[in-house]
Amino acid sequence: MQASTSTTPTRFERKMGETELSYYLPSRQTGVNDMYLHLGFRATKAQVSSERVKTVWAILRLRHPLLCASVHMHDYGDIRFVYDAPTSSEDLLKEAGENIEYRAKSKDELIDGYLNGERTLSNTRLSYLILSEPRATSNSSMPSPPPSPAPSNRTSSEQPQSEQDASQELFEHDILICAMHFLGDGMALHAFANDFFGLLGGQSSDEQLKQQLSEEWKERWGSLPQDVSVLPSALEDNMPVKWSRLRRAAAAVDFEMSQQKLVGGQAFPRRKDPKCKENGVSISAALFAVCNVAWARMGGGPKDLPSMMYSALNLRPYFTVKPTAPWNSYWFLAIGYFNVILPNFLPQENVAKAFWHRARLAKEQSTLAAKNPLIVPRTHEMARERSQRSQKWGKEDDEKEKGTWSPPTPPSEQSPPSPPREPVLPARAKAPSAALIGLSLLGNLDGIYKHLTFPALELHTLTTGSRQRNGAMLLFGYTFKGKLWISLGYDKNGFADGVVEKFWDKSLKCVDEFLG
Template identity: 65%
Template sequence: MAQVEVIRSLMTPPLSEETQSVDYVEIVHEAVKKPAHEQVKFERNMGDTELSYFLPSRQSGVNDMYLHLGFSAPDHVVSRSRVRTVWAILRMRHPLLAAHAEMHDYDDVRFVYTVPRSTNELLSNADANLEYRTQGKDELIDSYLNGPRTLSNTRLSYLILSQSSAPHSPLTPPRTPSPVSDVSGSSDISDESTTELQSQFELLICAMHFLGDGMALHAFANDFFGLLGSDKTDLELELILSEEWHTRWGSSTNNAAILPSTLEDNIPLEWSRLRSVAADVDFQMSQQKLVGGQTFPRRKHPERHTIVPTVSFPEDRMKAILKKCKANGVSISAALFAICNVAWARVGCGSGEVPSLMYSALNLRPYFTVQKDPLWNSYWYLAIGYFNVILPNFLPSEKEKVVSTFWHRARQAKEQSTKAAKNPLIVSRTHKMSKERGERARAWAREDDVKEKGTWVPPTPKPVDTTQQREPVLPARAKASSAALMGLSLLGNLDGIYKHATFPSVKMHTLTTGSRQRNGAMLLFGYTFAGKLWISLGYDKNGFQEGIVDKFWDETLHCVDEFLG
């Protein structure tokens, strides 16, 4: 889509004295400022997939993502001046993080990016979207998920760095070694002064879901720690900021490729009439195959309260689980579909005659065909589709057959996942699904806005015009439920993304991720990180019949012990 350059007058205040660190070396003289009255902006319209995430988020922040990382590091590594510089560098490399959203109509919502006029302006904007707290992991995540919304249309991304309890402040630089004299008059350096203590920190990376997906979050976190935990001094990081600003904006602002393209534009198709008809038929047939019907019993509650119980399995056990899965021809991800399937069947709330449908995310990056400008090769964009796994909801009565049934279900999940990823019509299906999701989101957004005004009236059913009806392309079938039991976000081996060796001064130990949910939502996460296997379940505690999710979660963990060892 075309990106429009707009000139407006919008001044950005300089860094306040309170936020400037004493060791900060201002390098604005290297960044030739543009005239104060000139403010250059780039904008583009959101695509259907982006709109399907943006429109539901407007009121309470549904889909606002977070990534929590617990780590230890020396205090000086997380000083505000250093974190702010790294944050400014990455916000410049990935413009959507520093953009804002403007809604003009349900079909006209735009990303707007304001070109930074200097490195000082970059640092000021980064500092305004950075917060230091003294909260533990659980309190930090709970406040993001259940408290007032952190993000907004003018704040699409945000960093929170917290230190719950530690001997040193993250704002304090390391102590300078001092000579210690003994009674004989000789001097030496004490061990305590030469060994800088490690403190425990929590980082919360917050971003709108219409900016990107989970893979973008993790790639960003790796880059963030790659800079923060590197052996570069604060001054060297500031010079990187200055040099990259010069490369991008020092001489010209005419760069049409600055904002990443929409998902739909990244996988373009030449639509002939025949291809369009064929795609319609294929899409309808694929949707008719989605037969489910298993659902958790829900209850109405005025307040949503999301919790995220999380368990981790140590490295030796994780390796044993991986070995057992390989011996049975599946991945841990496929096994987790079967785990949820068996756990739900044992909970016994659904009929055995109706199958269980679970959905998961599909990474569409391998299907992108549009070449990017190397200067603006950002990974912050949406590249996510969905696929479904459908499994029976009954178990054999013979106890000895349950194990073989479990591994058979895991192989079924693997086969269905592979077929979804390798389907030759995946691009056309993605376009059709994007269009459907966009239309649905716009219709619901209009309805929500009218209801909020108190003027909503149920639509009158349209009369059927029998004279214009065509013969259906597909044979008539009885209407079947496509209700999903739950979603699974299976992230795989995140240690393949995080290059821990590149930031030796930082030791990561905990990772939790998710998003602000709508009422009655549920999503299970499975991944390996820091040599451990992690499973977490994010769900609305008030949205389900009391006790049912606890029973399911307990059974899920029991199934891990029983089948995976």
């Protein structure tokens, strides 16, 4: 971390870690992996006034500096977060207002525009808020929340009844919270949304929120921070490894062995439920089985090769470096990956028994991945490999765009020939390692959203996703407001006609059959 005091405002910067870099480089052209979180909610107009939203947005951008940082790329291996410290709370409000947009669009139009339209985010805009204009709610029977404190000196009891009724009228609102994936993961996004609505729907008046913004700015920037990490550390720095020559070699062997176990021969052709508890699995484990059975029922792929699916692993429990207040932002990447491998055939009888057995297999594999004693060095090895691969592809993409790219010289034609890399393990026949689909399993989000802390608002709809790379497919599954929600994001032009629609139809039927 570097701080410069020779210019105003004070500037902080740090290099991206390898995991952050592996997300950043592929995102540059079309916004691959740019995240969004949509929330639909009911509230009065006063509770969601533009000034109130802007103040809440400013408070949270102050608490989480990466949201208002920019990215400076010096080289493929030297990409930096750059953060200019806010000079005042007024500066924060102005900058927050420049990163909010109101649109007269429906939920589906907002999401479609973000996913399929021109890119919203950029190197100088790492986060953004998009809100719909308020619409009259059809749920007129719902009890109205208490109004925000009136700006005038007159109490609400002294206001005419018609004014009180109008101030308590509920409207439908939609919000999209948009952020680059290299800033953080789904857990950061949902924790942020909970804090956002906690402030927006809390008891503080608009003036009290502005006072809170001023006080929090003074706490952080009343004097120049000394020897502190203003910007959250990279994933690899939060779970450091004391490398030795022997440990490096052991980590390389373990990583290569773990990769060789990943056998998957299924791929789409290119162009809290009581039943789960009874069977000893979570909804997340059951969704692996849903995808497995749906694909097998389609008859896709060779029967003798298994289906491999990947998912994200929360690495926060493995962090040994803990930030201190007030520089303890939760906006940072903390995810690794694990794979679940299941058979690609179904018995002719008692498919339900096979379904729950595979759900238990998915649970077992997920647990083994989370409890692996070598998870920290393995994460470092994976980060290093992903970073090197992204740098190579990023350089190739840039050269192709400039028209200067040429295919690498085959090893047999190199002069002098490069010595072959010493293999870590004995040679063995290479098995296919195609992943059928990715699953983003967020668990029970009602454990994150503290609905009782924002009684003036009622959240009722949640959808999340990201812009997809070519040929990518990701299924999202979570529980929200006591219901199971699943959604499928994919590259529409990357698959053979009708295959994704058929898979989605069979997946929904599996949910109804086994989880309904």
